[in-house]
Amino acid sequence: MSSKLVPANPADVMVIRDITPNIATLSVPFARFGIFRVGGRATLVRLTSGTLAVFSPVALTADVKAKVAAMGGNVGYLVAPDIEHHIFLSEWSRAYPGAKLIGPAGLPQKRKQALLDQKSKAGSDNNKKNEGGDDERTRPADDETFAFVFSADHQDPGAISAEFAADFAAEYVGAHPNREIVLLYRPDRVLIEADLLFNMPATEQYSRPAAAVERKRHPWINRAWDALLTTEGPAKGHKRAQWYLFSNGTRDRAAFNASIRRIDAWDFDTIIPCHGDVIEGNAKEVFRKIFEWHLQG
Numbered sequence: 001m002s003s004k005l006v007p008a009n010p011a012d013v014m015v016i017r018d019i020t021p022n023i024a025t026l027s028v029p030f031a032r033f034g035i036f037r038v039g040g041r042a043t044l045v046r047l048t049s050g051t052l053a054v055f056s057p058v059a060l061t062a063d064v065k066a067k068v069a070a071m072g073g074n075v076g077y078l079v080a081p082d083i084e085h086h087i088f089l090s091e092w093s094r095a096y097p098g099a100k101l102i103g104p105a106g107l108p109q110k111r112k113q114a115l116l117d118q119k120s121k122a123g124s125d126n127n128k129k130n131e132g133g134d135d136e137r138t139r140p141a142d143d144e145t146f147a148f149v150f151s152a153d154h155q156d157p158g159a160i161s162a163e164f165a166a167d168f169a170a171e172y173v174g175a176h177p178n179r180e181i182v183l184l185y186r187p188d189r190v191l192i193e194a195d196l197l198f199n200m201p202a203t204e205q206y207s208r209p210a211a212a213v214e215r216k217r218h219p220w221i222n223r224a225w226d227a228l229l230t231t232e233g234p235a236k237g238h239k240r241a242q243w244y245l246f247s248n249g250t251r252d253r254a255a256f257n258a259s260i261r262r263i264d265a266w267d268f269d270t271i272i273p274c275h276g277d278v279i280e281g282n283a284k285e286v287f288r289k290i291f292e293w294h295l296q297g
Helices: 062-070 089-095 107-125 162-167 209-215 219-228 236-246 253-264 283-290 292-296
Strands: 015-020 023-028 040-046 052-055 075-079 100-104 148-150 168-173 180-185 190-193 270-273
Touching: 015 062, 015 270, 023 062, 040 270, 075 089, 089 100, 100 107, 100 180, 162 168, 168 253, 180 253, 219 236, 236 283, 236 292, 253 283, 253 292, 270 283, 283 292
Parallel strands: 052 075, 075 100, 100 148, 190 270
Antiparallel strands: 015 023, 023 040, 040 052, 168 180, 180 190
16 A cells, blocks of 8 residues: 555546546546556446445545535445555545445455555554555555455356446456456446556546646656557557456466457447546447457457
8 A cells, every 4th residue: 555656636636527427537647667657547437326336446535525425425335446456445435434345356355464564564663654644544444344356256246236236237357467347337338447458648647737747757668658558540569468468467368358258248338447548439449459369369
């Protein structure tokens, strides 16, 4: 739970945008390893029941709280979409204690270990320098409990709740190195995912004036990065990255391909990724281009 992953000024750099009347995104700058501009994004979804689901929570600013209230305020589900996108679960869970925590296999154990590490560090320092700071804000609760943990044999949305299953289809891509949870919000035909597909460059996530300095860092490296993971044109670099890196990360490409085929069978025209711009209108076409080899494999 490093404070390096928490924006110093989230309210100043965040872009809050309505994608549909039921879906809003919270987009922020984020540079992987402090170099690669991938951006970060949370997605707020209002179910037909009126309950809100939050996918990949980001910093809970005053503006975000106001947006949540405007969408009804009843936060029922906090979804960590993989083993990497989870540090703000704690902040949201404290603000909305009735929300169910949802995540992938291995994440509860990872967060428990992070809590033990934080306690150990605090004890060795013999002080609490981070009290009230970023590390304290993202620290898991001692009694944190996940209501549902996705795994290869445990991925039926109906086991979460009837209202969740009524609106969402889900696919657990356990063969991805980060153990991805991919959701389809059926009413608006919107696919929501974290690290399954990037869409560089992260233009919206770096669009606020306060992010101007960050936009200028490591220009040559980021031009190459954006070219690698663009979805425009032939996107050969992106397809190769998916085939040789992401789909082979667990040495189970067959399982990865099976997940991709199941997702491809869904009806969607928009993809909301955590990293890079939202793909609107031609999302199925883009998905099939990037995962062409997996669909054929």
